Amino acid sequence: MAKRQIDSKIGVEEMTEMQTRPRIEMREAESPMRWEPEAERISELRMRSKDECRYDAVALGEVMMRIDPMDVPTARARNARIWHGGGETNVAEGLSYCFGFRTAVVTALVDDGIGRNIENQMREAGVNTGYIVWFSNKGEGEYSTDQKGTLMNGINFTFKGKGVTPSKTEYYRAHSAIRELKPGDVDWDEIMSQTRAFHCGGIYTLISPTSSLVAIEAFRKAEEHGVFRSFDLNYRSKVEPNKERARSINKEIVPHTDFLVGNQGDFFDTLGYETRPVNEGDSFEVWLEAYSDMLRAVARDFPNLKLIGTQLRGALSADRINWGAVLYDVAADKIHRAVVRENVEIADRTGGGDSFASGTIAAILNGKSLKDAVQWGAAHGILVQETPGDFSMVKQSDVEAEIKRALSGGGVSALR
Numbered sequence: 001m002a003k004r005q006i007d008s009k010i011g012v013e014e015m016t017e018m019q020t021r022p023r024i025e026m027r028e029a030e031s032p033m034r035w036e037p038e039a040e041r042i043s044e045l046r047m048r049s050k051d052e053c054r055y056d057a058v059a060l061g062e063v064m065m066r067i068d069p070m071d072v073p074t075a076r077a078r079n080a081r082i083w084h085g086g087g088e089t090n091v092a093e094g095l096s097y098c099f100g101f102r103t104a105v106v107t108a109l110v111d112d113g114i115g116r117n118i119e120n121q122m123r124e125a126g127v128n129t130g131y132i133v134w135f136s137n138k139g140e141g142e143y144s145t146d147q148k149g150t151l152m153n154g155i156n157f158t159f160k161g162k163g164v165t166p167s168k169t170e171y172y173r174a175h176s177a178i179r180e181l182k183p184g185d186v187d188w189d190e191i192m193s194q195t196r197a198f199h200c201g202g203i204y205t206l207i208s209p210t211s212s213l214v215a216i217e218a219f220r221k222a223e224e225h226g227v228f229r230s231f232d233l234n235y236r237s238k239v240e241p242n243k244e245r246a247r248s249i250n251k252e253i254v255p256h257t258d259f260l261v262g263n264q265g266d267f268f269d270t271l272g273y274e275t276r277p278v279n280e281g282d283s284f285e286v287w288l289e290a291y292s293d294m295l296r297a298v299a300r301d302f303p304n305l306k307l308i309g310t311q312l313r314g315a316l317s318a319d320r321i322n323w324g325a326v327l328y329d330v331a332a333d334k335i336h337r338a339v340v341r342e343n344v345e346i347a348d349r350t351g352g353g354d355s356f357a358s359g360t361i362a363a364i365l366n367g368k369s370l371k372d373a374v375q376w377g378a379a380h381g382i383l384v385q386e387t388p389g390d391f392s393m394v395k396q397s398d399v400e401a402e403i404k405r406a407l408s409g410g411g412v413s414a415l416r
Helices: 015-020 089-098 113-124 188-192 211-224 243-256 264-271 284-301 352-365 370-384 396-408
Strands: 055-060 064-068 081-085 103-106 108-110 133-135 155-159 168-172 195-201 228-232 259-261 307-317 320-329 334-337 341-345
Touching: 055 089, 055 188, 055 211, 055 352, 064 113, 081 113, 089 103, 089 195, 089 352, 089 370, 089 396, 108 113, 188 195, 188 211, 195 211, 195 352, 211 228, 211 243, 228 243, 228 352, 243 264, 259 352, 264 284, 284 307, 284 320, 284 334, 307 352, 307 370, 320 352, 320 370, 334 370, 341 370, 352 370, 370 396
Parallel strands: 055 103, 055 195, 064 155, 108 133, 195 228, 228 259, 259 307
Antiparallel strands: 064 081, 155 168, 307 320, 320 334, 320 341
């Protein structure tokens, strides 16, 4: 029996399998699951009021400068665009720029031109950068380094790929400033006392020997203050090849999480849960039933979880995908799914998953139903892949228009 996997993170490490990935087929069919229930307000999540908080969301994580050689492979590139991005900070930026929420990031950067460029890009998107821990490169102060790059700001070169040529990211992050943060460096009581939602992810938690301790400290403080907490498993073997270490860390974080994001590969790599195999030719409903059983097992072991979600990306080529999303309501034992987009041409796949998370969180912050939340997440995720860079370049009105278009099966018209 061939194992069928619809993977939401097909990219640098897995694109060799790109031609064998199944299509996402979401047909209306009879199923033992209760699909698309009546919309229900999500007051049971007990979201804090915006009036009592300074921030709608705060994210903890690494942010890197991204060098984008566009359509030329890095080895032959002579020109490039400068972006920035990070699995966790992309969520905060999507919430601020696209959806108009008040957000902040907690990260660390070396105080040089690269670090200030990254900061300026985030500020342009409306993100509060007041909680960045700056490392002086003059050897002065509590957080300091030298000017020869002993500590550095993370940089990646990401070629977006084309057709059968996969995207490829090459990292320079082994000595980045964010690795130096330790428990006690951030006043989480101050931050969490004035925050509605907190987000972190599996890239940051595995980046150094102390990063997971900082994340656990943050999640515990967020829980104490009644903050809505989301965590993206987001496993990258280039960050941490030791899956047992990833599993050990995540089993400490997930008990403090409300909304868990991850595809079936993430659940196995970072928590040890497997989706039972299905035949390659089986329908999407058969696969989703198996996936749902795995989600139920996760929810039984972590009864604190309220929501589990993932984007579903089937890569037809480097720049053409099928795209969908599901959101599991644990208390109601219901799966909500977004309308699928088939055979969609994209500009840059990076950041699609982060944008699914931020779109879903945005709907929750706005008090939308879970049925709406998964549509917001899927629409924001696909729109971000239609523009270059890791982060959101669209607005809430664009997301709402895309949901309307996709639900109606409409095409795309020029706006003149």
